[in-house]
Amino acid sequence: MTWQLLSVLPVWVLSLAAAVLIGVASAPEQRITWVGIAFAASIVATFVIQLAIQRKEGFVVRTMAGIGGSLVILAATTAVFTVLL
Known part of the structure; x- marks a missing residue:
């Protein structure tokens, strides 16, 4: 597993x-x-993790991956909640 994926994975796990x-x-x-609120927390967590790494290379891609993955997870969650409600 590359370090780029390891920097995005915690945000996805947090969202899940x-x-x-x-x-x-x-x-x-x-x-x-x-x-x-969970999506807002995942955005903050993404930026905290990516800024803590202190690497410029791929910052935008890693940030988009973290936020995008969280968006997909929480959108699917919203769809499930809508069906169940």
Whole structure:
């Protein structure tokens, strides 16, 4: 596994964990609100991780991968919550 993937993977895992936690712990009418908060947290986490690496090469690609992956995970979560609601 390359270091670029290792810098993006924690954000995806965070998003997936947040999606599961939202599904289990929140009321059905509050789930969409919490998904938005989880996405905001994943954006912040992406920037924190990428800036902590201190490498200019591929910064934009790694940031897009982290945020894009989180968006896909949380969009799928939103679709599941919409069907279940």
